[in-house]
Amino acid sequence: MPQLGKINPAFFKKVIYPRLGVKDVSVLVKPQSGVDFGVVVLGRQVMALSCDPFYIARELGIEKAAWFAVHILASDVAVSGIRPRYLAVDLNLPLGMAEEELVLMWKVVHSECKKLGIAVVTGHTARYAGCNYPFVGGATMFGVGSRKKLIIPRSRVGDAIIVSKGPAIETTGLMVAYFPGFLKEKYGESVLIAAQAVYYQMSTVKDAMITASVGGVTAMHDATEGGVFGGLYEMARHSNVGMRIYQDDIILPGAVEKTCACFGIDPYISISEGTLLVTVRQKKAEGVVAALKNEGIPASIAGEVVPEKEGLFILIKGRRKRLEYPKVDPFWIKFEEYLNKK
Template identity: 40%
Template sequence: MGVDFPKFGKVGKLFFDNIIYPKLGLKRDEVLVGPNYGCDNAVIKINERQVMILTSDPLSIIPALGLEDSAWLTVHLLASDLATSGIPPMYAVLDFNLPVQITREEFEIYWDAFHRECEKLGIAIVGGHTGKFFGIDYTIVGGGTFISIGDIDKYLSSNMAKPGDRIVITKGSAIATTGILARVFPETIEKNFGSDFLKEAQSYFKKFSVVEDALTAVKIGVRADGVSAMHDATEGGVLGGIYEMAIASKCGVHVFKDKIPVSETTKKICQLFEIDPYVSLSEGTLIIAVKEEKVFDLLKILSENGIESTEVGYFEEASYGLWIENPDGTRESLVYPESDPYWNAYINAINKGWR
């Protein structure tokens, strides 16, 4: 069976299931969570009490964001995935394959910012590789792995949601879409909506992290005592992230579309770029599966820490299916978007000469 390789962004479920998943090297019993669709982290049993949790992601230098903000973003995207385990990130291994045109001074600025953010989050950089190579260009300049050690009875994985769990999300839809487009195309956005609007949209950049969201959420308890699973909404947006969590957990799901927050700022930017905010890039949105009796506690502790959150649906038995309920009460199947609309919107804006 032919499986399409995407033009942009991460591969879809069909590609993963047919090309990657059947060939994973040697099977080892201590691997508790390996490569699985919708899972943010790997989990390896160390002994009867402890596990090692790992996640990998690209290292980025995005010229439109600048060196320091690119470093901040890279650290927090990796740390956010690891924090969905409920265990704080501890260690980093980094492989920098840099473009030949980057200067020592530029990399030093980037590295200083990278170090400072790791230090703030309690992450020790313990190894890696750094070099400049022909054929490498911005924005992806390598890959990184973040690692933690945690209690075997207290870590979470995005495949641990259970039927009956409620779904709570933080912040809202298309957080990253809003923040990145406002940084990359400021002239266009300011021309359409004004300078105050531009500043507000650009402020979304610092909302991209879910480290604080995740580590705050687990304070109410984990697994049977509170939070069952967490997942960072990235490509595919909020609906894509909920779909991934349901598939990973072998659950059905019911989502109330009108309960998913979409800010006025996000609405206007998505209309301008012709993007569906519910299925577009949303780093900064944490999807949380939580026991029904702990929903109030979860919403309360997040609010007390200045984190907006909303209950948007619930998980069911797998036989229930995957459903979105529209504002008029009709239902439609929840399906994973073939591609995140952000990528086409970004390319189209470049081709139009938007700045």
């Protein structure tokens, strides 16, 4: 197990995957490393669902934190091709949370759910000793839709790899929200403002719905812990394929590059909620990129899926490097380091 962050695929395969309770034929997609959601068959329709901690980082401000909490959950369902529709939320609130904070948080949750077309259907709300920020509970997001719209992730040899927005979107959004002074001191006010604007890019709901509408998509994945390279590694291992990834073709926004340089973080293996990783049939790849750009979302074709025997490689300025799963996401290490410097 890692000291911090999400468990690695090997641990998941050894400990979690063999112990999934009773087998049920209605479970179409069960827990798998590299897959953000599960799927249950409901007659002619399917239900895609995903769960996560309900993450409220008080330092961000309650409104921004609540926006992020909803979009983390919704993004993991959206990558199934099924629009998020229902939310169940368990709030285990810290004793230090004031009533006005809870009221404001819930107003934002309600507002964002309305914008996304999501209904809150059940939950639990209480204050308990031993609970603390930022993990103030957990939640499950559900989507129900036609089986024809469901994208069961299975990357295929010959697919193009598409990356939206670029790496380290979440890393940038959170580091500058918590530690703005360090970035301002090194690069100035204008870079800080640009980096702060990245925060509201930390969602793949819009990216995924646009991408799915084009067609030809074989897999979508939200690049969370482990970043772009960790996410692509998970996709490849899940589908038993190789990948050839062109790092120089992955969009790297200037504000992201400077933020990562400031804090000493490798952007390509750092947490990146908001970055959508896609494999798609080659004939549809340009159409996906164009559709995203038409909606103001930068994206690029950054590689191709190859036979598994050809391996997983990153090409950087003509040099070839083997792709390995990040042992620890550097965001967590640097986040803790800079918390101690504040």
